[in-house]
Amino acid sequence: MEGWLRESGAELDGLELAHFPAIGRGVRTLRCFKQGERILTIPSGCLWTVEHAYADAVLGPVLRSAQPPLSVEDTLAIYILFVRSRESGYDGLRSHVAALPASYSSSIFFEDDELEVCAGSSLYTITRQLEQRIEEDYRGLVVRVFGLHLDLFPLNKFTIENVGYKWALCTVWSRAMDFVLPNGNPLRLLAPFADMVNHSPEVKQCHVYDASSGNLSILAGKDYEAEDQVFIYYGPMPNSRLLRLYGFVIPDNPNDSYDLVLSTHPLAPFYEQKQKLWASAGLNSTCTISLTLDDPLPKNVLRYLRIQRLDESDLAAIALQKIDTNEKISDSKEVEILRFLVESIGSLLDSFGTRLEKLQEQLAKGVYPVGGNAWAAAHVSLGEQKVLRLARKRAEDLLAAVESESGNDRDGCANCGKDSVPLMLCGKCKGIKYCGRTCQVAHYKEHKAACRATTAKN
Structure with missing residues (x-):
């Protein structure tokens, strides 16, 4: 993948993919970087976007004709699965797909007993809802897209499980970056190599999209020495969102x-x-x-x-x-x-x-x-x-x-607190006052037990 990116004009000098204990795969520095310095740039032509999917000579017409129109998530997920299924014509993009994880640890992939550990949490409820929604969405895609073009989408390759639709959705959730364009429109994209950079709450926002060139850049969120792992910042997210989208948590997360x-x-x-x-x-x-x-x-x-x-x-x-x-x-x-x-x-x-x-x-x-x-x-x-x-x-x-x-404060109405109007005593206990019949009736359920107790004593 690195060779293809460099041939496409990507700036990756001073970086390499590496494996880190406990965290797994990430990006490592080969030299020092100062905070704010540009670390890498991925050119527009290498990005995965809805626009690029629509522009594809084979896939584009199918995506554009889908009714109702496909969501951004589904468009990108199908784009990823389509490139993965092709045997030729997508060498660069296929090398990116090959570099993606074969599995994810997002909550939709948990076994039942694993998810039960957080029963009662919002994550538990949302995950169960997502599982059902994904199944329904997949069935809809089979009817609206896959089943109409079996030559492009053989169902033995466009499954829901294994490295299929759920996997592709998780790829989008965990690796996509979101931006707002100058015209106010949202943009979601995947950037090869840049999507290997892991999250840390200790760095500042450092991924930048240049709307004029269409390039994606990563800036140093802090000073780095050689051999350091590079990080980006996803934002102040609670563990429920981190686990649902990215497959990890931060113990004692201050953003919970x-x-x-x-x-x-x-x-x-x-x-x-x-x-x-x-x-x-x-x-x-x-x-x-x-x-x-x-x-x-x-x-x-x-x-x-x-x-x-x-x-x-x-x-x-x-x-x-x-x-x-x-x-x-x-x-x-x-x-x-x-x-x-x-x-x-x-x-x-x-x-x-x-x-x-x-x-x-x-x-x-x-x-x-x-x-x-x-x-x-x-x-x-x-x-x-x-x-x-x-x-x-x-x-x-x-x-x-x-x-x-x-x-x-016994001077005001026991129900609304008003003291600017004539008040009347409770007719039974004589212990509290009301500004009128409406407040007395409204307050009776709250006052009933005390009123009876006081009346019994008298």
């Missing part, structure tokens, strides 16, 4: 997160009014909010839930600009929201197959071989459970603070 999905059914009361409020807050009726180690309970979680739980009187007050959903609506509503959060996060934690402490013990005892699939899955589960525990603790602290404030 949990994607919390909040949604509301369209038939829920006042849905259209709430939808407008979510939009004005920069949210949607279905929101995925990332909980992180640094910010385990982002403000948008509370903003979303405050809007979700608005009732008719709240919406009327908002129309009169008397309520700001960025702040708590009332003590009772905030308590309701925070209790819901504590319980929901607790349920998420209970759904994990193996609790955090048990996983830590198993990893310490070497139950899972270091670097193996089960070991990687355990680290994903660990990271997500740590984030969720921090989120629950944050919600519990906020709940305690609101309950303390509302408990110390």
Whole structure:
């Protein structure tokens, strides 16, 4: 592959492919490089892109005629499999395919018992969904593309398993680079040799696409000595994404997160009014909010839930600009929201197959071989459970603070906190006040037990 690239104008001086302990194949320096110095350049003609696939005299017409149009992922995956299947005419590209790994350690290739180690995690759910989607997509490709051109796509070579469609998809996920062109359009490409450079969170963003020339360059993300391994930076990714796309994890990854999905059914009361409020807050009726180690309970979680739980009187007050959903609506509503959060996060934690402490013990005892699939899955589960525990603790602290404030202030309405209107005592216990019948009814479920207990004593 290196010989073909150099013949094509690639600049690879001072570099070579090498095998590194624990990491595997990567790129090694043969001389010193300073941070920011150009390390290598892959010319446009050597790149794998949708445009290049469409330009292929044999494959292009088939890809362009597919209905509905193929996705970028499927186009590149088919391009890779097509070149791999050809016996002549694609010498340079075939040498790149031959240099690709014969297998991947992404989560879609895990055995069931390996994936079960992270049961309850977002990775577990997404992987199961991906497995089903890949099977459905492959069947669709057989009908829409492969089956219509069996001379180009013999089904014994264009399988789903082995070095087939799943393998090609994983090649795209793990080795493609994404850019935004000056016109705002996205570009996904694979660059031979450059895609052998491994990830490190210790270097800066260092791969660059030149839209004018169409060339791809790698710059030194730090100073390198001779014999060092070269790295690029994929971005601040959690282990769940690293394992799903690239097949590895970083123990104690500071970027670990949990994607919390909040949604509301369209038939829920006042849905259209709430939808407008979510939009004005920069949210949607279905929101995925990332909980992180640094910010385990982002403000948008509370903003979303405050809007979700608005009732008719709240919406009327908002129309009169008397309520700001960025702040708590009332003590009772905030308590309701925070209790819901504590319980929901607790349920998420209970759904994990193996609790955090048990996983830590198993990893310490070497139950899972270091670097193996089960070991990687355990680290994903660990990271997500740590984030969720921090989120629950944050919600519990906020709940305690609101309950303390509302408990110390008996002058306002027990439900909405208003003290600017005449208040009436609870007719039974005489212990708390309300601004009206609506708040008394709304608060009854919360107050019922205490009210009965107080009434019984009297």
